[in-house]
Structure formats: structure tokens, C-alpha cells
Amino acid sequence: MAEDTLSPAITQKLLAAVNPERLLQTATALVEVPSPTRSAGAAADRLAAILREDGFRVERPEADWPESPAVVTRLDSGRPGRTLQFDGHLDTVHLPFAPPRFEQGVLHGSGASDMKGGIAAFVEALRVLQETGTLSGGGVLLTAHDHHEGPWGDGRQLRALIDAGYTGDGVLLPEYLGDRLALAGRGAGIFEVTISREEPPVHEVLRPEGLPDVMGAGVELASRFARWQPELEQQRDPYSGHDSVFIGKFHAGEIYNQSPRECRLNGTRRWVTPGFGKQAEADFHRRLQNLARDTRTRVSADFHFMAEAFRIDPADPLVLALQSAHGAAAGGPLPLGGKPFVDDGNVFCNRAGIPALTHGPLAQGAHTVNETVTLDELVRVARVYALTAAAYC
DSSP, X not given: OOTTOOOHHHHHHHHHHOOHHHHHHHHHHHHTSOOBTTOOHHHHHHHHHHHHHTTOOEEOOOTTOTTXXXXXXXXXXXXXXXXXXXXXXXXXXXXOOOOOEEETTEEESTTIIIIIHHHHHHHHHHHHHHHHTOOOSSXXXXXXXXXXXTTTOOSHHHHHHHHTTOOOSEEXXXXXXXXXXXXXXXXXXXXXXXXXOSSOOEEGGGOOTTOOOHHHHHHHHHHHHHHHHHHHTTSEETTTEEOEEEEEEEEEOSSTTEEOSEEEEEEEEEEOSTTOHHHHHHHHHHHHHHHHHHHTOEEEEEEEEEEOOEEXXXXXXXXXXXXXXXXXXXXXXXXXXXXXXXXXXXXXXXIIOSOEEEOOOOOBOTTSSOOEEEHHHHHHHHHHHHHHHHHHO
């Protein structure tokens, strides 16, 4: 359907069809199954069983991770049109498991906000589209997978799904970003720099003259990065902000009066320009070579490429469909903005070449033991997802 032709009758039918009790039951059923990254197989099994109970045909492609095969299902109208993909990760960060509980309109538990609540909203949207028969063309593809959360996962299962053709014409992701419509996101790499010398650790008062100072070299690197930051901030995007370099961890030495042999720094390098990742990494290593020369130390680095930057056309049909859907479900369009974090949308935009919009419930506590999401928010996004599909497909 064209993105501006949702009739009031179809809109009201979809809004009314979302069943809060059923949605909560689905979210609770997913949250109650522990699924730390690389071990989400039982949660995937639970999702597959739920979909089959609702009459959907389910595929379980291994997608480069046979320990936890992915979950795939489709709703096809039988008529020409676009395919909208709902995609989410079932794995959670490696923290103590918190079982689900529902109190005063709020669902608590591991994965409630990131992102089993959002996946449950996808399932509910798929149900109401099937029950109401409101897809005038095209179809919906739902995919769910493991191997998302770092540092335990490396995204291999999603990449394998994309490479195997499990993609739509556009994709929605239910990360906990509900206050804006992100049309751009920065690329990012995680680095670990190791500065070392050949000479062993030594008491500070016994240091020979000219001994390379690895801790001093680490301080110098941090200082150089601080001076580099204003230059990086000249590279800007109206939605995603600016380039950056950040050090979040600095470690050296074993005791207070020892001149150490090694110093390690960990942080991130982020950029706003799509396709700039290789150049960003090469420039990073060049700066480290200069540091090694100037400080007479050995400097090595592990630069882990997380994802490339992306931009989405504000006039893309998926953007227009989601804005129309949000207006119908929540009373107005979302403000346009940038995505503050890297998620699987970066991968879809760059690897699959399709627009990827991140919009999920305004949930709390992601990556903590206190994840929460309100039922009202799950209902809101389920309605938005169903309406977006009806407008886009």
C-alpha cells in the first residue's frame, strides 16, 4: 500500500486488534528463558513454538551458529508489494539472570527492555495483521537471532542471515529508542592499545637512564587524543553528531613504586561518514606508529570494527510509513534525529543495502540487572509496527 493511503477504517481495525494481555504473555514467555549471548537456543525454541501455535510456518536456519539456530517466519499477502522485515536479537548481556515479574503495569526481567519486549511486540503485530487481513500487498518477514551482544558475540548470525537472503525491502529493529526517528548513525571501532618495552619491570629508584616509560607514553597518547578531538568534531552530521575518540580504560603497573613494562588503553573511535571505517582504522594505526617512534616504545593495537556509519533518506518510503503509523498510534510524528549507539541497523544499511529504522519501546535498564518496560509502551510499538507494515507493504 502507498504510505499515505491508510484508511481510517484499517487504522482503527489495527489499533483495536492489538491484545495487551496476549502481548504481555508473549513477552513474559520470552523473558523467562535465560539467553546469554551465544546460548540463546532455548529462547529461540520458545519463540518458534509461540509462532507455530499461532499458525505461522517457521524456519530455523543455522546461519553460522548451529548452537542457536535463528527463527524466521513470514506473512505473505499473496499480492505484489514490498516486504517489511521485523528483526531482533534474542540474546542478552552476561549478567545474573532476573526472572520476569509484572507489577503496576511494568514488566521486569532480563531482556525485558533489550529486546525481548520489542520482539514480543513484533509477534503481536504479525498476529493482528494476519487476523485482520489488512495487508493489501507484499508481506512481512520476521527474523530473530543470537550473537548480538558484545564482547561475547560478534554478529556472525545476522551477517549469515543477510548473506543467505533473509532480508526485506526495509527493516525495523526494536531497540530501546522510542523518542526519535534515527536517520543516521555513527560507525564505530573498539580499540585496545598496548604500549610495551623489552626491559623488565623495575623499582622506580633503580631505573636506568633512558629507560622507555610506557606509562608516560600512555599519558602522551591520551593527551594526543585530547588534542585530536576538536579536529574530529569538525566532521559533523546534522543527525548523528560528530566524529570522536574516547578512552575509557587505562591500566599500567602492579604496585605504586614500580616502573611497569606494559601499559594498556581501551576506548572507541566513532565516525559519521558512511564508508569511512577503513580510513579511520588506517589513520588510527598511523598515529600509534608516530607515538612508538617518539617515545621509543613498542605500540600495538587491536582495532575491532563494530559497524559502519549510515544515513537514510528522509523521503524513503519506510520513513514515511513509520511516521504515518506513529501519528495514528501516538498522535503525531517522531522528531528526526540520530542513533546514539551502534546496532544491527548499521549492518542492514551497509551489508544488505536496505533502510533500517530503529524504533522500540521507551524501556529502561538495558545492560543492567534491572531491565523494565511498561505494557503501555509495548502496546504502543506493536500498534506502530502493524500500521507501518500496512502502510509500507
